[in-house]
Amino acid sequence: MIEIRNLCKVYHNPTGDFVALDDVDLTIAQGEIYGVIGLSGAGKSTLIRCINMLEKPSSGSIRIDGEDITRMRGRELRRIRQSLGMIFQDFNLLMQKTVEENVRFPLEIAGGKQAGADGKVRELLRLVGLEEKAGAYPAQLSGGQKQRVAIARALANDPKVLLCDEATSALDPLTTKSILELLKRINEKIGVTIILITHEMKVVEAICDKVAVIENARIVKDGPTAEHIGHFQEVM
Amino acid sequence: MGAFLENYGAMLVQGTWDTLYMSFLSALFAYLMGLPLGVALAVTEPHHILPRPHVNRILNTVVNIVRSVPFIILLIAVIPFTRWLVGTSIGVTASIVPLVIGAVPFVARLVESSMKELRKGIIEAATAMGASPFQIIYKVMIPETMPSLVLGASITTITLIGYSAMAGAVGGGGLGDLAIRYGYYRYDTTLMMVTIVLLVLIVQGVQLAGTRLSKKINRQ
Numbered sequence: 173m174i175e176i177r178n179l180c181k182v183y184h185n186p187t188g189d190f191v192a193l194d195d196v197d198l199t200i201a202q203g204e205i206y207g208v209i210g211l212s213g214a215g216k217s218t219l220i221r222c223i224n225m226l227e228k229p230s231s232g233s234i235r236i237d238g239e240d241i242t243r244m245r246g247r248e249l250r251r252i253r254q255s256l257g258m259i260f261q262d263f264n265l266l267m268q269k270t271v272e273e274n275v276r277f278p279l280e281i282a283g284g285k286q287a288g289a290d291g292k293v294r295e296l297l298r299l300v301g302l303e304e305k306a307g308a309y310p311a312q313l314s315g316g317q318k319q320r321v322a323i324a325r326a327l328a329n330d331p332k333v334l335l336c337d338e339a340t341s342a343l344d345p346l347t348t349k350s351i352l353e354l355l356k357r358i359n360e361k362i363g364v365t366i367i368l369i370t371h372e373m374k375v376v377e378a379i380c381d382k383v384a385v386i387e388n389a390r391i392v393k394d395g396p397t398a399e400h401i402g403h404f405q406e407v408m
Numbered sequence: 409m410g411a412f413l414e415n416y417g418a419m420l421v422q423g424t425w426d427t428l429y430m431s432f433l434s435a436l437f438a439y440l441m442g443l444p445l446g447v448a449l450a451v452t453e454p455h456h457i458l459p460r461p462h463v464n465r466i467l468n469t470v471v472n473i474v475r476s477v478p479f480i481i482l483l484i485a486v487i488p489f490t491r492w493l494v495g496t497s498i499g500v501t502a503s504i505v506p507l508v509i510g511a512v513p514f515v516a517r518l519v520e521s522s523m524k525e526l527r528k529g530i531i532e533a534a535t536a537m538g539a540s541p542f543q544i545i546y547k548v549m550i551p552e553t554m555p556s557l558v559l560g561a562s563i564t565t566i567t568l569i570g571y572s573a574m575a576g577a578v579g580g581g582g583l584g585d586l587a588i589r590y591g592y593y594r595y596d597t598t599l600m601m602v603t604i605v606l607l608v609l610i611v612q613g614v615q616l617a618g619t620r621l622s623k624k625i626n627r628q
C-alpha cells in the first residue's frame with residue numbers, strides 16, 4: 173500500500189548540502205504497524221514527513237495505493253493528506269479549542285457533509301477514552317490525554333494511514349504503554365496502517381509487526397520485528 | 409467648580425466623545441487593512457504556508473517606509489489626499505484619514521508578531537490534515553492568536569488616542585485640540601489638567617478592558 177522507492181532528501185544549508193535521506197526503499201503493507209527506529213539525527217522525522225509531503229523529497233517516489241504523492245500539488249495533495257492522519261511528539265493541539273472542537277476540526281477542513289459529525293466526534297472520543305473531557309481545553313489535560321485527543325483527531329477523516337512521529341517520546345513509561353496499547357487496539361479494530369518512528373527499542377517491541385533501522389540517512393536493515401531484535405540491540 | 413463646568417462642561421464632553429470617536433473608528437479601519445497585511449507579512453516568509461520572498465520584501469519595505477515617517481509630518485503630508493477623500497481636511501472625520509494611514513503599518517507589525525508567537529507545529533498539524541492556506545489562516549492562525557491580537561488592539565487604540573491629540577490639534581477636534589487651544593494658547597492650566605486627567609482615564613480604561621478580555625478568552 174505504501175511503496176517508497178529511491179527516496180532522497182537533501183537539505184540545502186548556507187554551510188553546504190546535507191543528505192538527510194539517501195536512497196531509501198521501504199514497502200509497507202495494508203494494516204501493518206511498521207516501526208522505523210534510529211538514533212537522533214538519523215533521518216527518521218525527515219522520512220515520515222516526506223510520506224505526507226510536509227517535507228518535499230529531492231528525488232524518488234512514494235506511492236500510496238498506487239498514487240505517487242511526491243508528484244501531487246495543491247488541491248490533489250490536500251485531498252490525499254486527509255487520508256493520512258498524523259500525530260506528533262508535542263501533540264500540536266489547537267489550544268483555544270475544546271477537545272471536541274479539536275476532534276471535529278479535520279471534518280471541518282474536509283468540508284462536505286457535516287451531518288454525521290457530532291456522532292463521529294463522540295465515537296472517536298469513546299474510542300480513546302475521553303468522553304468526559306469533551307468540553308475541556310488542551311491546557312487542562314495531561315500529556316497522555318493530549319496525545320489521545322491528537323489520535324482521535326488524526327482518525328476523524330477515516331485515514332488509511334496513521335503517521336506517528338515520536339508519539340510517545342514526551343510521555344512517561346506508563347503513559348507510553350497505554351498510548352501504544354491504544355494504537356494497537358485501533359490498528360486491530362479499524363485496520364488502519366500505522367507507521368511509527370521512534371528511538372526506543374521497547375516501543376518497537378511492544379507493537380510493531382515490522383521494523384526498519386535507519387542509520388546516517390540510510391535504511392540498514394528491515395523485516396519482521398522478531399527476527400531483528402538481536403541486531404537492533406547491537407546497533408542501538 | 410460649578411462655574412468651570414458651566415463654562416467648559418459641554419466642550420469637555422464633546423472633546424471626550426471626539427477623541428473616542430477618532431481613536432476607535434481609526435483603530436477599526438486600521439485593522440481592516442492592517443490585519444490582512446500583518447498576516448501577509450507572516451505567511452509570505454520562507455518556510456511559512458505561502459512563501460513568497462519578493463512579496464515579503466516589498467511588503468516589509470512599504471511598512472517600514474510608512475512607519476519611519478514621523479506622525480506629525482504624515483499628518484500634513486496626507487492633507488491633499490484627505491481633501492480628495494472626504495472633501496475637507498479639517499474636522500474629526502477628516503482626522504481619521506491620517507490616523508488610519510499611520511496606524512495600518514503599526515497594526516500590521518503587531519499582527520505579524522502575534523502570528524509569529526504561534527508554534528509552528530500547530531500550523532504543520534493543520535497542513536498535514538489537508539487544510540488549505542486560507543483555512544489555516546482563518547481557522548488556525550487567527551483564532552489561536554486571538555488573545556494576543558486583542559492585546560495588540562488595545563495597544564493600537566491607546567497609541568491612536570495619543571495620535572488623535574496631534575491630529576486634532578492640526579485638524580480640529582478632540583481633547584488634544586482643547587488642551588492646545590485653551591491650555592497652551594490661553595494659559596488655562598485648569599482645563600489643560602482636566603483634559604490630561606480625562607486622557608489618562610480613557611487610556612487606563614482601554615488597557616484594562618483589553619487585558620481583561622484577552623485573559624477571559626485565553627484558554628491556554
Ligand SMILES: Nc1ncnc2c1ncn2[C@@H]1O[C@H](COP(=O)(O)OP(=O)(O)OP(=O)(O)O)[C@@H](O)[C@H]1O
Pocket residue numbers: 183184185190191192210211212213214215216217218219371
Ligand atoms: N529543515 C532542515 N534543514 C536542514 N537540515 C535539517 C532540516 N531538518 C532536518 N535536518 C537535518 O537532517 C538530519 C535528520 O533530521 P531528522 O529530524 O530527520 O532526524 P531524526 O532521526 O528525526 O532525529 P531525532 O530523533 O533527533 O528527532 C539531521 O542531521 C538534521 O540536522
Ligand SMILES: [Mg+2]
Pocket residue numbers: 216217218338
Ligand atoms: Mg525526529
